[in-house]
Amino acid sequence: MQRYRGRISGPLLDRIDLHVEVPALSEDELLAAAQGEPSAIIRTRVQAARDIQVQRQGCANHALGSDQVESLCQPDEAGRALLRQAISRLDLSARAYQRILRVARTIADLAAAPAINSTHIAEAVQYRRMGL
Amino acid sequence: MALAVLHSRALAGMDAPEVAVEVHLANGLPSFTIVGLPEAEVKESKDRVRAALQTAQFEFPARRITVNLAPADLPKESGRYDLPIALGILAASGQIPTKHLDRYEIAGELALTGALRGVRGSLAMMLQARESGRAFILPQDSAQEAALVKGASVLPASSLLQVCAHLAGQESLPALEAAIPTRLMAYADLAEVKGQRQAKRVLEIAAAGGHSVLLSGPPGTGKSMLAARLIGLLPEMTEEEALESAALQSLTRDFAAEEWGRRPYRAPHHTASGVALVGGGANPKPGEISLAHHGVLFLDELPEFDRKVLEVLREPLESGHISISRAARQADYPARFQLVAAMNLALVVIWATTMAVAAVRQINCSVIVAVSLARCWIV
Numbered sequence A: 001m002q003r004y005r006g007r008i009s010g011p012l013l014d015r016i017d018l019h020v021e022v023p024a025l026s027e028d029e030l031l032a033a034a035q036g037e038p039s040a041i042i043r044t045r046v047q048a049a050r051d052i053q054v055q056r057q058g059c060a061n062h063a064l065g066s067d068q069v070e071s072l073c074q075p076d077e078a079g080r081a082l083l084r085q086a087i088s089r090l091d092l093s094a095r096a097y098q099r100i101l102r103v104a105r106t107i108a109d110l111a112a113a114p115a116i117n118s119t120h121i122a123e124a125v126q127y128r129r130m131g132l
Numbered sequence B: 001m002a003l004a005v006l007h008s009r010a011l012a013g014m015d016a017p018e019v020a021v022e023v024h025l026a027n028g029l030p031s032f033t034i035v036g037l038p039e040a041e042v043k044e045s046k047d048r049v050r051a052a053l054q055t056a057q058f059e060f061p062a063r064r065i066t067v068n069l070a071p072a073d074l075p076k077e078s079g080r081y082d083l084p085i086a087l088g089i090l091a092a093s094g095q096i097p098t099k100h101l102d103r104y105e106i107a108g109e110l111a112l113t114g115a116l117r118g119v120r121g122s123l124a125m126m127l128q129a130r131e132s133g134r135a136f137i138l139p140q141d142s143a144q145e146a147a148l149v150k151g152a153s154v155l156p157a158s159s160l161l162q163v164c165a166h167l168a169g170q171e172s173l174p175a176l177e178a179a180i181p182t183r184l185m186a187y188a189d190l191a192e193v194k195g196q197r198q199a200k201r202v203l204e205i206a207a208a209g210g211h212s213v214l215l216s217g218p219p220g221t222g223k224s225m226l227a228a229r230l231i232g233l234l235p236e237m238t239e240e241e242a243l244e245s246a247a248l249q250s251l252t253r254d255f256a257a258e259e260w261g262r263r264p265y266r267a268p269h270h271t272a273s274g275v276a277l278v279g280g281g282a283n284p285k286p287g288e289i290s291l292a293h294h295g296v297l298f299l300d301e302l303p304e305f306d307r308k309v310l311e312v313l314r315e316p317l318e319s320g321h322i323s324i325s326r327a328a329r330q331a332d333y334p335a336r337f338q339l340v341a342a343m344n345l346a347l348v349v350i351w352a353t354t355m356a357v358a359a360v361r362q363i364n365c366s367v368i369v370a371v372s373l374a375r376c377w378i379v
Helices: A002-008 A027-031 A039-057 A066-072 A077-090 A094-110 A118-126 B040-055 B079-092 B122-132 B140-146 B160-167 B197-209 B223-228 B239-252 B274-278 B307-319 B347-361 B365-378
Strands: A018-021 B003-009 B018-026 B031-035 B064-070 B104-106 B135-139 B154-157 B213-216 B296-299 B321-325 B330-334 B338-343
Touching: A018 B197, A039 A066, A039 A094, A039 B197, A066 A094, A077 A094, A077 A118, A094 A118, A094 B197, B003 B079, B003 B122, B018 B079, B031 B040, B040 B079, B064 B079, B079 B104, B079 B160, B104 B122, B122 B135, B122 B140, B122 B239, B135 B140, B140 B154, B154 B160, B197 B213, B197 B223, B213 B223, B223 B296, B223 B338, B239 B330, B274 B307, B307 B321
Parallel strands: A018 B213, B003 B104, B031 B064, B104 B135, B135 B154, B213 B338, B296 B338
Antiparallel strands: B003 B018, B018 B064, B321 B330
16 A cells, blocks of 8 residues: 555646546446436537636646736635635645646636636635645 | 759658758769668668669669768658659659659658558658648658648659659649548547546546546546546647647557547556657657647556656646657657546545554654644545
8 A cells, every 4th residue: 555655646646636536336326327418518618618718818727827827816805715724724835726726717717707716716625635 | 964853851850851862873883872861761762762663664774873861960761762762863864854853842662563652750741841832742641641731732642653654744643632521529428427426527627727637446437438538528629739739640650631630548558668658769759648749648557657657747747848868869749738647546545544654654743643633624
């Protein structure tokens, strides 16, 4: 286990924006017919969010520079408070902090929201809850 | 006239510098020399050219033949100079007219029968040949991918005789019209994956912002299925993106025109070496990260990859390109890929182990435990 963990530790994991658990399915889910949104519908939302990004900054959110993060990804008051709490509780690195803001910006763009609020921050923090 | 000059192209990374193929016939003992840093394949072209000219019923001049590939300091590889060398010999010995030769750029490998075989990287060559304003004569097999370049003038040929007939003005080669597929790409659908609502939401966010993803969970829960479906969520490729991606693919293998505009999905096995991932070799070739340019690179069983191999990913992940330096030459390849990694261990288990190990190691145990408790609470 330690060997396993040792191999993936370090700066590479820190550079991955979104960490997510893919749990085993329950019997009910397994037996039920596959249902969910088809890719085509999701793609239209993705395209809309990407268009917003390209119009605003000319590139996708993952490519935002640190000065752009400061100017474009500032959360509102409640979001800022939540972020402050997360930084101290999870003792996040400066890189992790920037990455959370970039992901929160994307979540806000998907919702077509001009400002980042606390829900967006909460969701972004959730995908980095290991504090890596 | 005992001299002929033709134009062709070399490949140096994504770049395709122009190469002048100069053929000179002199009096003296019959010989055939190729100069201008030819590599083994180019040296061997002597025998292919001689046989192909004889099978096509041309006369192989019994004179002192010198072929110069300029610029002299650029190494030349592959069989793509066979056709220009053969045509150069024919032109220099007066068997075909020389006056229109500088309207064309020519590349193609010759079979002993005089037929033309496809060459690697025709798309990358065409991208640069377009700026020279010349038409490009290419083997039938490679012409399709070159024609994908907007404004390209491609003349496909299937044999040496066809090219000679064209140059002699007897039967011209028909220009190939670009057949850019307009239909929507068919990707695997995310609806096929059962359950996993959170993972699907994460893929949507990743697709929208181009973020990298780490999927973790027990085997058989659909991590690979989910990863393979990310390319289907990404926005359509722009023409420029499609062109860059296609040019990179064409450097390592034949690029099928139907693949135009399809986002690449690369899933190298975990035994892959560092060179296989980032590219390399004496003559640097693009690796998996460059082949996944504008697409998805999926690393399944992330911890099983050699640690050194994973470390080489760090820099291109930030910069979006990779510079490969070897003693003789350097190459710079773009590598804007989206990383999706998967591993079997649940994140919580990993985190708990780290914490336990750290706690034992640290002298100040109590502080660690306090921090751990605080983390537990928030998790």
